[in-house]
Amino acid sequence: GAVVSQHPSWVICKSGTSVKIECRSLDFQATTMFWYRQFPKQSLMLMATSNEGSKATYEQGVEKDKFLINHASLTLSTLTVTSAHPEDSSFYICSASNSDPKVFNEQFFGPGTRLTVL
Amino acid sequence: AQTVTQSQPEMSVQEAETVTLSCTYDTSESNYYLFWYKQPPSRQMILVIRQEAYKQQNATENRFSVNFQKAAKSFSLKISDSQLGDTAMYFCAFMKYSGGGADGLTFGKGTHLIIQP
Numbered sequence A: 001g002a003v004v005s006q007h008p009s010w011v012i013c014k015s016g017t018s019v020k021i022e023c024r025s026l027d028f029q030a031t032t033m034f035w036y037r038q039f040p041k042q043s044l045m046l047m048a049t050s051n052e053g054s055k056a057t058y059e060q061g062v063e064k065d066k067f068l069i070n071h072a073s074l075t076l077s078t079l080t081v082t083s084a085h086p087e088d089s090s091f092y093i094c095s096a097s098n099s100d101p102k103v104f105n106e107q108f109f110g111p112g113t114r115l116t117v118l
Numbered sequence B: 001a002q003t004v005t006q007s008q009p010e011m012s013v014q015e016a017e018t019v020t021l022s023c024t025y026d027t028s029e030s031n032y033y034l035f036w037y038k039q040p041p042s043r044q045m046i047l048v049i050r051q052e053a054y055k056q057q058n059a060t061e062n063r064f065s066v067n068f069q070k071a072a073k074s075f076s077l078k079i080s081d082s083q084l085g086d087t088a089m090y091f092c093a094f095m096k097y098s099g100g101g102a103d104g105l106t107f108g109k110g111t112h113l114i115i116q117p
Helices: none
Strands: A004-007 A010-013 A019-025 A030-038 A044-051 A067-073 A076-081 A090-098 A107-109 A113-117 B003-005 B010-014 B019-021 B024-026 B032-039 B046-052 B064-069 B074-079 B088-096 B111-116
Touching (some): A019 A113, B019 B111, B074 B088
Parallel strands (some): B010 B111
Antiparallel strands (some): A030 A090, A067 A076, A090 A107, B032 B088, B064 B074, B088 B111
């Protein structure tokens, strides 16, 4: 159990276009989802916290108008990179937290999405 | 804000040896969790072990154990009888306790562990 999927796994786009990345919890309900960014050979940096039915909370330095996050259901959160530029090229990873109060709120990670902006 | 420091960018040991990865952290929180995650070349993050800060007993999961020193803010990972499949990036991570829900993780820079045959 506790599987999180991401789609697409790899996307290449032209500079100036927008790209949407989906994060789904397949076998559990996730009240909270998180979006991380990982540059090559570097660590994961938290970008934002997404709660179902409410606005996302962005970390300091993350442009909310560039990285639009929507968490419309308990199993789906989306990250849209608007007007993408080459510096947005990175590996984006989502995680989802089980909303069951009876279990520890472990985060389950998706497999990641590699974004390349030309 | 909290910080997590991993001072060993890379380590290499022979198969079957024991290896210890270091992690220190800084926080003003009193309730929190600490984790070790493994990221193999597939880049899928895998939870190795977790420690609740309020528990004095060190966590253990099969060949993996931690040495949690709360006063020193140290959280090292020991891998016993290392195997080739343990080759991966290992990240130490911190999560503050937020009263019933998960919070975002703060990661260290990682240690690239290589197990030599």
